[in-house]
Amino acid sequence: MRDQAEQLRERMLQNKKTRPTRLVTVTSGKGGVGKSNFSLNFGLGLIEKGHKAVLFDLDLGLANLDVLMGITPKKHLFHLLEPDTTVWDIIEHGPGGLEFIAGGSGFTQIMQLDDEKLDRLFSHLDPLQGYADTIIFDTGAGFSKESMRFMLSSDEVILVTTPEPPAITDAYAVIKMLHSRNPAVSIRLVINRASSEREGKMTADKLAMVSKRFLNMDIQSLGYVSDDPYVSKAVKLQRPFLLTYPQSQAARSIRNLVERYLDRPVTTDDSISGLKGFLARLRHFIR
Ligand SMILES: Nc1ncnc2c1ncn2[C@@H]1O[C@H](COP(=O)(O)OP(=O)(O)OP(=O)(O)O)[C@@H](O)[C@H]1O
Numbered sequence: 001m002r003d004q005a006e007q008l009r010e011r012m013l014q015n016k017k018t019r020p021t022r023l024v025t026v027t028s029g030k031g032g033v034g035k036s037n038f039s040l041n042f043g044l045g046l047i048e049k050g051h052k053a054v055l056f057d058l059d060l061g062l063a064n065l066d067v068l069m070g071i072t073p074k075k076h077l078f079h080l081l082e083p084d085t086t087v088w089d090i091i092e093h094g095p096g097g098l099e100f101i102a103g104g105s106g107f108t109q110i111m112q113l114d115d116e117k118l119d120r121l122f123s124h125l126d127p128l129q130g131y132a133d134t135i136i137f138d139t140g141a142g143f144s145k146e147s148m149r150f151m152l153s154s155d156e157v158i159l160v161t162t163p164e165p166p167a168i169t170d171a172y173a174v175i176k177m178l179h180s181r182n183p184a185v186s187i188r189l190v191i192n193r194a195s196s197e198r199e200g201k202m203t204a205d206k207l208a209m210v211s212k213r214f215l216n217m218d219i220q221s222l223g224y225v226s227d228d229p230y231v232s233k234a235v236k237l238q239r240p241f242l243l244t245y246p247q248s249q250a251a252r253s254i255r256n257l258v259e260r261y262l263d264r265p266v267t268t269d270d271s272i273s274g275l276k277g278f279l280a281r282l283r284h285f286i287r
């Protein structure tokens, strides 16, 4: 009789052939607008819908994903360069079935790897292709040239902003920068901390209008997340708000947003999407 591990492996191989994996980088212009909280709860919202999300923490700021979940990662991405370490050894298990990978020292360290090590690192991630439906990279504030390469290499960029003018201005700067490197880049907006649906919509419309007018670029919105005191309460408890306060406004808006994400996938050529395409592009943008 075949053992369970063998059956699991077979299922994963099967999935590999049929399920595309999308790589999404979550970013912002201004810091502290809610990227990490969004990434975490968005990932959990996808999982609630039976969509397999794996989160990568590439944020070197203080409020790391592990802090938001109240767990201490034992391993991180760079342990993959050690002998006999597989991706399954470095995946940490958070609440709500969330799987995540801590990023070590993040972008800078990744970008300093030579070709051989970069290949080795990402070939170890290969089993995630087909295992995960979406891989989410949570990034730190601002844009360094390293994070820019990551964004340009992903299938999609989720740009988080609040409705406040300084955050909007900085978000537009990110759009402009990404557009100047790749006019076909796929960006979707998330308006966080909106006081109403109307404010969320108006903020997204404003950014979309400016992008159309000055860059001739179409930018879609994934929706908004309510400004909600339960977010801060959950952060203090080190628990994701989607799980601890499932009826809160913020949790409700995340669920709406998840529906929209699942309903409207970004269309790309699948032969170049996923991890393989990502690595090819990452190398292209590094050199
Ligand atoms: N929807 C929201 N409603 C109310 N407060 C929020 C909301 N989203 C985020 N916050 C507040 O903003 C703080 C910062 O959020 P978070 O750490 O997710 O931002 P970030 O963009 O990841 O920051 P950094 O740029 O440092 O990585 C949270 O601790 C929380 O208090």
Ligand SMILES: [Mg+2]
Pocket (backbone or CB within 6 Å): 035, 036, 037, 059, 061, 063, 064, 139, 140
């Ligand atoms: Mg963060």
